[in-house]
Amino acid sequence: MTGEEPALPTVRLHGRAPQLSRVRAWWHQPPAHRTALLVAGEPGLGRTAVLRWAARVLGAGSTGHLVAGPGAGPRHQEWTPGALLHAVESGEGRVPALVCADDADRWPPAARRLLAEAAQRLSEAGGGLLLTAATHRPLPGELAALPAVHLDPLAPQEAAALLAEAARETVEPSVAAELIAEGEGNPALLRALAHHLSPAALRGRAPLPRPLADAATLARIAGPALTGHDPRTAGLAVLVAAGTRPAGADRVDARLALRALSRLDPGARPDPASPPALLHDAGDTLGFRSPLLGRALYAAASPARRRAAHRALAEEYAVGGHRLTALLHRSWSAADGAADAGLPARLAAEAAAAEAKEPPALRSLACARAAVLAGPGPESADWHTLAAELALNAGDAHRARLLAAAVPEHLLPVRDRGRPALVRGLATLVDGPAGDAHHALLLAAALFTTAAPERAEAARLAAADAAWAAGDLAACLASLGPDTPDGPEPEAPGDQRAGMRALLEGRFGPAARRLGRVREQGTAAPAAPEALLRSAIAALLLGEVEAARRTGARALAGARQAGSAALVPRALEYLAYAELRAGRHAEARAHAEEGLRAALRSGQRNTAAHHHAVLALSASIEDEPHVVEEHVEAACATARSHGLAQVLTLAQWAAGRADLGRGRPLEAADRLGLLVLPGPRRGHFAVWRLAVPCFVEAAVPAGRAAEARTLLDDFAGWASFGADPQAAAQLARCQALLDPTEEADALYRLALDRHAAAGGGFEHARTTLLHGKWLRRRRRPREARDRLGAAVAGFARCGAGVWARQARDELRSLVTPPSPPDRTALSSLTPQQRRIARYVARGATNRETALALSVSVRTVDYHLRRIFAALGVRSRLELARLVDEAEQSARG
Template identity: 90%
Template sequence: HALPAQDRGRPALVRGLATLADGPAGDAHHALLLAAALFAPAAPERAAAARLAAADAAWAAGDLAACLASLGPDTPDGPEPESAGDQRAGMRALLEGRFAPAARRLGRVREQGTAAPAAPEALLRSATAALLLGDVEAARRTGSRALAGARHEGSAALVPRALEYLAYAELRAGRHAEARAHAEEGLRAALRSGQRNTAAHHHAVLALAASIEDEPHVVEEHVEAACATARSHGLAQVLTLAQWAAGRADLGRGRPLDAADRLGLLVLAGPQRGHFAVWRLAVPCFVEAAVLAGRAAEARTLLDDFADWAGFGADPQAPAQLARCQALLAPADEADALYRLALDRHTAAGGDFEHARTTLLHGKWLRRRRRPREARDRLGAAVARFARCGAGVWARQARDELRSLATPPSRPDTTALTGLTPQQRRIARHVAQGATNRETALALSVSVRTVDYHLRRIYAALGVRSRLELARLVDEAEQPATG
């Protein structure tokens, strides 16, 4: 006799969930959709759970169309549990940019995390809703309850996932040390239970945590591990997070050209753009890197979209980051007020690392405007905040700025430019005069790639890290010849 459809749905569900944890996300998506179809006639609750799991698989793969298709219409064809309906409709509204209904439906799911008792799986759904809404404190509380429940049940499958949600919540709150602790434990648990996809998420968290510290080799190790699984299993979300971590590490180590190249692939419009729900997190890093790399025009194309993201409220740091981005791109007579607005917003949002980054950039801006007393106050505060959150590589940047403020600048070696090739000297002078890489390429009848290549060599040869430093060096080095 043929098995009932709901009995045939169980193997498909088990297979789909196992593949979602340790296999290609696309395969998991199709297995879970099959399970949902088999469960639908006689077991609507299981069908709803399978559909949500299928949406999770499409989300992990970065397939927006498949995610929306899995979530289905706002009004389902058949009965479904209220919590599953709220989760499904809320996620769909969020992805479609309908923020008011998204906040209403996902808010109900988030509130279910305050009810007791609740199964760990339900608590993880509640934590997901809290993260989507930017309520990181609710995500932490609910994730902790889910972890406690999973440990109590001895669930080897749920413990790594609960630690993943906790780690992401800590990252979103700017608590990198706590995120690293959860991810280290989650990585061990995921590897023990054979969940390579979950392990890849933990590697991405560890890369992001290390990107603020003075540990470039640690960033590279975790990025490589995360990307290896992400590429083989089609995990676009993990890939985007790992590449963001690598770009942020480049920026922290004073390599804006490399950071702009890497992050540009994630945030600029095009087929290679990062995961649909994650790429906006990397926009503030790209804007900073792009301004230093002479690609301000590209950065400006992102501000309207990032302003919409900041207005939704899903990222507590986004409003302050938006003002910081606007300050980086603003004329001199507007930038100071925008930096101060950003700092006020950081004070309201909390979180030392992003606050310190804005403080550092404001301090650099004040130093270039020859306002040493204000610059010293800002840079000293940046050092203290970076030290408090363990951001070693960024603290070094702030200390370097303080030292340059305290020590009168020595005149550059007038032979510095003569060590460049004639082509490199021409490129250096064009860039120092404010030309973009594209404008320089047009003026010299070469490709933009050639200008990019030579500019990297120029930076290394002259020991500068930004276009502003290059302009200052060229101007001062050529003064004796023009004076």
């Protein structure tokens, strides 16, 4: 062991919060239950960085941290397994509490056994052992049995943050998008790509090298994992790499790969039951345990070896009847410029004819390959455009944009010249600034107008969607264009466009008629997923929530059946909104969680932001403030950078509703007032009214009833249209909250009757709670008890934990009326608590109080709960009165 203990570097990890939380939880559990913990992942994902973080953060104050392993020098203090075991058993020397062992899978078996024994002794002494291992091959048995924390590739947002840090330059957005796609979520590869580019290339002022990640770069990231393979099985590994990597696949049929290997090397006799350790055999397919390693192996193989592998695969795929895949491998088997002259046309024709049986991603790849092989010309431009459209349908918005940008539009026929702009606009609509998407879609509509009116109609409707997302009412109306005649035959895009225009102009009769025709098309069978989704949107706009749920479910099933990765997240988005409008928060959460995963997989950040907003709204009725905060922050981050006013309004509404549920009306009124009161900061034109009932409920105890009354006329007009099933009941509830007379009782009862007719358990329970509070204040305890008990049961039924707790508190106050607050109790508070109490009493929010006192918001939350308990108050208003009376008494 060494006597030196050099300081560990500060480690910043992106996207590893869940894994670090698990490591922290492991370290803080009782030592008797603390077995060794394994951090596992493929090369480049940051296993060593996690160890450094653990040694710096968890091992602070320990006398040693790292056991030296193969290729690993000392990080803090170096121990060998034998020396460590001896030190622990003898009790001599400076024995570390936390031992971190890197690359334990590369240790000799004898050393691993000694380390396991040392880990057991460490645990008995209150310490712990943290190991890492690479997952590009099966783990040794003693490591495979350990509890493990697995490192996954970074999500696009996390990769973007890492890239911005690694580049140390302003990275042009299109360059950043290419680097993130090329890096495939591998932190080490992302850093290598950023360091490899010149400042001019990072800023978009110099061309990017091709390929971005060359064989040498991939070999450096793969490191020792790329060497030391069994030469008898190396041919199969390269062949599987050729069968997966260029085609964007994860796995290849095992029997087909073995037959192709026989063509490639007649003397090879691999055991089908024992594939190479680098490959994972599951369900008669072969794939790499580490995608990075498969990529590095393919790049490291010689061009001649790669072409031979593709030739063997092409022959086997042709025998099996997979014509499109066979043609693709045939195209890769030829040297540059040596392909058969007729191959590009056959490849493109097969991709166009394979619609029913091949996924859009593969067909897109085939069209793009045909365009490259054909060289510049009208056919190549057409195939390139089709490749972009198919990539968009496959959910790869980034690739679709790149392909569309490469199309020489002047070579396309006049009627097709809007297609690349349409792809760019639609791709940006799901993953980019809404304003940019709007202008691209308007350009597409202009290019289509005379030659392809149907496509122009679809582009204008999409441009209106972009303006709607941005909250730009004028641009939305301009995109929808003038009203069109209401003909006898339904015409979906025209009907939806005219119906939306009528709705935004307040002409509810024509809006209901035109949108109703679009909604009815969702009942037709069969119908394309796009048509079903359009029908579900129309039903939502009309407030026909059950129809929206049914049609949205059909659209989702159709999108999955068609393999459209682009439509699945959007179908889940509208289905989640329909569930929310129906008051089914648990179902909305389930759909949004699935939709968020699908949107992140396909790079649809705007769609992901919508799902974050739904999840924030769902969590706002539960007792999960940290979950609300996380989803609100994620939704708002994308909404601000991409100009998504609709998402921003929904997320801020969720935050305000969470404040209201936790008994913080002042904070809720401050937050929601910005959304609903007139002014430049008012929320999205079609969404802000949904937050009005929450604002009214918060405004009354916050002393802002006059402001709330100014909104009732507008909200009454919204309720009369019927687009929100709960609005009529909420209107009566708002009127009751703002009515100081006994007439409020009748208004509450009217609201409850309307809730019963509309359904929706959560809103019904909220009105029941407010009526119960009103009855308690009017000293009608028996009626109040009935209402509050029903509210508790209603909230429990729909999973609204935080609201159920509020109702239970009201019930308890009926049984044991609180004693009047003791003004002298202020003197029992600590100086810090008195300062917090005074700031809050003056109307400061928790965040404002934290900023004023230079403490965290969590600290303010903690002390405020203690203050309420010590003073016997239950609201900020009571606290304000108590502080005011105490200060007046002190002055008197």
